[in-house]
Amino acid sequence: xxxxxxxxxxxxxxxxxxxxxxxxxxxxxxxxxxxxxxxxxxxxxxxxxxxxxxxxxxxxxxxxxxxxxxxxxxxxxxxxxxxxxxxxxxxxxxxxxxxxxxxxxxxxxxxxxxxxxxxxxxxxxxxxxxxxxxxxxxxxxxxxxxxxxxxxxxxxxxxxxxxxxxxxxxxxxxxxxxxxxxxxxxxxxxxxxxxxxxxxxxxxxxxxxxxxxxxxxxxxxxxxxxxxxxxxxxxxxxxxxxxxxxxxxxxxxxxxxxxxxxxxxxxxxxxxxxxx
Numbered sequence: 001x002x003x004x005x006x007x008x009x010x011x012x013x014x015x016x017x018x019x020x021x022x023x024x025x026x027x028x029x030x031x032x033x034x035x036x037x038x039x040x041x042x043x044x045x046x047x048x049x050x051x052x053x054x055x056x057x058x059x060x061x062x063x064x065x066x067x068x069x070x071x072x073x074x075x076x077x078x079x080x081x082x083x084x085x086x087x088x089x090x091x092x093x094x095x096x097x098x099x100x101x102x103x104x105x106x107x108x109x110x111x112x113x114x115x116x117x118x119x120x121x122x123x124x125x126x127x128x129x130x131x132x133x134x135x136x137x138x139x140x141x142x143x144x145x146x147x148x149x150x151x152x153x154x155x156x157x158x159x160x161x162x163x164x165x166x167x168x169x170x171x172x173x174x175x176x177x178x179x180x181x182x183x184x185x186x187x188x189x190x191x192x193x194x195x196x197x198x199x200x201x202x203x204x205x206x207x208x209x210x211x212x213x214x215x216x217x218x219x220x221x222x223x224x225x226x227x228x229x230x231x232x233x234x235x236x237x238x239x240x241x242x243x244x245x246x247x248x249x250x251x252x253x254x255x256x257x258x259x260x261x262x263x264x265x266x267x268x269x270x271x272x273x274x275x276x
Contacts, residue, residue: 217241
């Protein structure tokens with residue numbers, strides 16, 4: 001068996017497809033594309049596939065990942081129209097390229113596999129290795145709350161000025177809901193970096209994963225509550241963010257060590273590491 005990690009993007013109307021439905025969708029893609037994916041044993045076998053980090057409903061992304069366990073590469077072939085004429089098994093880079101093309105040929109518009117890599121033996125699963133995500137956030141002018149947010153930030157010198165003061169706070173304490181209860185959490189150590197441009201678009205790199213995970217909606221609500229707590233109560237504002245906030249995940253990272261310092265690497269390491 002071979003473990004392969006794929007990277008894919010999610011845009012357009014499919015951004016409203018939930019995580020569980022996305023998993024079922026990929027199971028159908030495996031069958032339609034003829035990928036020889038491995039199955040679990042037992043009375044109810046299922047495809048051996050896991051995803052890195054659920055995407056918030058309505059968000060788009062260029063940094064989604066999934067791990068696949070393949071029985072072999074024997075069925076990863078391009079169709080005749082794609083000039084696949086080799087009868088023997090493909091290998092290396094050509095095989096991975098064929099896997100991406102084969103999956104994309106049966107994909108619904110809006111989801112595209114952009115990269116793939118073979119995982120080393122014993123490599124940590126994508127699901128448990130996520131350490132951070134980079135997000136692009138923008139308030140929607142067509143939404144009442146989004147427009148109020150834009151006006152509030154503009155009235156205090158713009159998103160860049162408010163964000164600077166926000167990050168200079170000694171602590172950023174918010175009330176965060178968990179599966180079992182609610183607790184106070186300091187967001188300050190969970191934010192690696194954040195920048196805002198002249199148009200009010202915010203790019204923020206925050207911790208993610210099963211332990212320290214910051215939702216984009218919570219970050220945006222905390223920023224607005226910092227700007228005007230009376231106009232933007234934290235919990236109420238966060239609940240309304242699904243329509244007011246445009247969310248895009250640019251990349252998903254795992255933590256690694258380089259020259260004695262922690263760095264963040266994409267789950268398929270193809271770009272320059274981000275130091276933290």
